[in-house]
Amino acid sequence: MVPPIRNDTNGMGLISMSERDVKRLQMLAEVRAGKRTAVSAASVLDLGVRQTFRLM
Template identity: 60%
Template sequence: MGLIAMSERDLQRIEILSKVIADRMTMVSAAHVLDLSTRQVRRLLERIRTGGAAAIRHKAIG
């Protein structure tokens, strides 16, 4: 697998969402930090679980 270029925002999302997965942060507090709704955080978590961290990358890049 090759390198995947990610923006700083995407890297921050992965860091925060990995804390939610590890039960070190709640979904509500992650939504507050990322300035998203809890529904959007749930959707991002599902994308990470199915496609890994690369699934968080913005789809319009590349």
């Protein structure tokens, strides 16, 4: 069960994420920034290249 989103002091909601999801976001951000290839990100995330592109 995912906890509800709550508001912090600046009015933006906070969302809880698993470590796996945080790692995925970091890898996909590196791919978008050109620091990493989709193939290497797929390898690190233990995903197929096609699934990596789908996540992006």
